[in-house]
Amino acid sequence: MSICKLSGIIIQRGEQVLELAPGEHVTFGRGPVDLVLPDLSVSRLAGRIDAVDDYWMISNLSRRSTYVVDNPEGGGEFVKVPPGRVRAPIPFELARVRLPSERVSFLVFAPEHVLLHPDAPRNGQETVPTFPLDVTAKYFLILVALCEPRLRDPFSSVIPTVPEIIIRLAHLGLGRSAVNFHIDYLARMKLRVKTPELPGKSDWQRAALVSLALRHDLVTTEHLALLETRSRTLS
Numbered sequence: 001m002s003i004c005k006l007s008g009i010i011i012q013r014g015e016q017v018l019e020l021a022p023g024e025h026v027t028f029g030r031g032p033v034d035l036v037l038p039d040l041s042v043s044r045l046a047g048r049i050d051a052v053d054d055y056w057m058i059s060n061l062s063r064r065s066t067y068v069v070d071n072p073e074g075g076g077e078f079v080k081v082p083p084g085r086v087r088a089p090i091p092f093e094l095a096r097v098r099l100p101s102e103r104v105s106f107l108v109f110a111p112e113h114v115l116l117h118p119d120a121p122r123n124g125q126e127t128v129p130t131f132p133l134d135v136t137a138k139y140f141l142i143l144v145a146l147c148e149p150r151l152r153d154p155f156s157s158v159i160p161t162v163p164e165i166i167i168r169l170a171h172l173g174l175g176r177s178a179v180n181f182h183i184d185y186l187a188r189m190k191l192r193v194k195t196p197e198l199p200g201k202s203d204w205q206r207a208a209l210v211s212l213a214l215r216h217d218l219v220t221t222e223h224l225a226l227l228e229t230r231s232r233t234l235s
Contacts, residue, residue, distance in 0.1 A: 009051045011035060013106035020051035028106070029061075041065075041101040050087060054111045057087040058097065068098045070154050072107075073221065078154060131191055131218055135226065138172060139182040139190065144226055145169055146183075146210050147219045159206050168227070183209070191218075 008021040018026055018035060026034035029046035037046065047067065048059040060067050060081045070078035071092040081088050095108045133140055145168045149158040160168065162179050174182075186209055187193045193208040213219045 009049075009056045009111070010109040011049065011106060012109070013037075020049070020056075022051050022053050025050040035106065037099065037104050037106075039099075039101050039104045042099055042104055046099065047081075049108065052089075055089055055091065056108060056110055057089050059086045059088070060084060065100045067100075069095050070098065072096050072154075131216070133190060133218060135223070138174070139186050140223075141169055141172070141226060142179060142182045143186055143209060143213055144219055144223045146206055147213055148224060148227070150210060150214055151219070151221050151224060159203055159210055161203075 008019060008024070011018040011020070011026065013035060016035065020026060025048055027045060027048050028035035028037060030037060030039065030042045030044045033045060043062040043065070045061050046065075047061050050057045050059070058067070058069060058081055060083055062083050064083055066083065067081040068078055069081060069090050069092070071094065073094055077092065079088065079090060090108070090110070093110050095110070096105055097108060098105045133143075142165060145165050146160055148168070149156040149160065162176055162183075165179050166174055166176065183205060187205045191209060191212050193205065193212055196204055
């Protein structure tokens, strides 16, 4: 989005839009504040947002409520801001600030991150990828299907079962043993997840794959298109 390239940040809730240049700040809460959140569950002075050069910080000025800042475009990333936490840095270019009431939230648009150009010259031996994944392989589609609920809803705790993966990827014609083989291959050979001392639940392997893949951005929302593209190609 072009507005993310501006210097400073933009805060939006409904029709209200606030622009902050680096060094400026706004307060939010039930009022009197800069950004009014008319809900009795919100403190009168609930918090403050500070704009810095290429990021922003949030302060939780409430006494009891924990705020959650999540990335609507990411793979489940979020930051908890406990009561009394001051000037917590937020790394997301697009973020949603959630207060305890489900009705109370607002968006923050920050500048694009400054990244090293991928074609920048590098000296020495090339680094070997830690997780060498082939996005054209069946095992990668299974990994995307496992991560799909969390990619579509960062707060989802759903981990698809093997039968659900078989149905989601019906165009591949995979059976239970084939899906289990690919999951085991991902866990042992590709992502090398650690076996817990006491595995307990039978879905520990699938849960570990989802956690690791999303934590390191091995699977992102862009990969969801593969599920539909492959389905149309092979049908």
